[in-house]
Amino acid sequence: MTHSAQIEYEMKSVKNSIRPFMKNTYEKGTAYTLAMAVVCLMVYINPSLARSAEYSSSSLCRGCHTDIYKQHSESMHEKSFTNPVFQSQYFNELLPQIEREPDLRIEAEACTACHSPIAYLKLRKHITSKEQVNPRMSGVTCDICHTITGYTGKRHGNGNFISKPSDIKLGPFKTNPCNFCG
Ligand code: HEC
Ligand code: HEC
Ligand code: HEC
Numbered sequence: 063m064t065h066s067a068q069i070e071y072e073m074k075s076v077k078n079s080i081r082p083f084m085k086n087t088y089e090k091g092t093a094y095t096l097a098m099a100v101v102c103l104m105v106y107i108n109p110s111l112a113r114s115a116e117y118s119s120s121s122l123c124r125g126c127h128t129d130i131y132k133q134h135s136e137s138m139h140e141k142s143f144t145n146p147v148f149q150s151q152y153f154n155e156l157l158p159q160i161e162r163e164p165d166l167r168i169e170a171e172a173c174t175a176c177h178s179p180i181a182y183l184k185l186r187k188h189i190t191s192k193e194q195v196n197p198r199m200s201g202v203t204c205d206i207c208h209t210i211t212g213y214t215g216k217r218h219g220n221g222n223f224i225s226k227p228s229d230i231k232l233g234p235f236k237t238n239p240c241n242f243c244g
């Protein structure tokens with residue numbers, strides 16, 4: 063979604079959310095203007111509100127980056143969480159072991175950070191059930207890689223990447239924004 067499409071979308075949701083209240087109180091036009099003013103004010107105060115607040119699923123990149131999408135969808139990065147070997151090691155072996163050795167939580171947190179990074183960024187701890195993971199964004203997605211801006215600490219290591227959802231997709235070497243993306 064582009065910057066302006068995002069604003070349009072947000073305006074639409076504000077419009078929808080005030081609709082039940084406007085029966086007698088507001089004229090439709092007044093309510094719409096009010097909604098627009100609220101959105102403009104929000105965006106003015108904090109420009110980052112105009113950006114996507116959520117990561118995009120890789121399928122959103124499919125229409126334009128067809129070949130990359132195809133390669134990615136067949137890759138282990140896409141399946142890093144869903145593949146049965148990982149699921150069995152993590153859910154059947156590691157999680158039950160944590161009951162006996164709580165320190166293993168740190169290990170599990172590292173598995174989560176690498177194998178399901180978007181869930182990790184949301185939870186900031188290890189996954190304890192499959193329901194915590196959005197199935198559309200369970201693995202190492204396009205968006206997680208292309209929104210990483212750096213890492214915390216002195217060296218890059220397990221899960222110390224810095225990434226937040228943005229409609230700016232970082233590419234090779236330079237950080238040109240992709241104005242057409244997610
Ligand atoms: C509507 C079409 C469209 C969609 C959808 C789209 N892109 Fe792009 N993307 C482009 C075009 C066109 C370019 C090349 C022009 C540019 O750099 O802005 C590009 C460039 C890029 C680049 C290179 C930027 C650079 O600095 O060279 C990356 C990375 C990228 N896209 C990632 C993504 C990701 C990740 C998604 C899905 C979340 C996505 N794109 C969705 C059209 C799209
Ligand atoms: C594991 C991390 C990772 C994932 C997953 C990933 N990328 Fe990339 N992508 C990179 C890196 C690193 C580069 C820069 C490669 C280089 O410098 O040669 C890149 C380059 C690109 C480029 C610009 C160069 C080109 O070949 O056109 C685009 C566009 C792009 N990726 C889109 C995507 C899309 C779309 C997806 C998902 C379908 C995706 N990437 C998944 C890490 C990733
Ligand atoms: C630093 C990132 C990182 C961490 C931490 C990590 N993995 Fe992985 N894991 C990978 C990568 C990359 C691969 C694919 C390359 C390979 O097979 O060596 C992989 C491969 C695997 C595989 C083989 C099947 C697959 O999913 O590709 C399993 C199973 C697995 N990891 C389980 C785990 C478990 C369980 C933990 C936590 C105890 C863990 N990993 C921690 C990055 C990581």
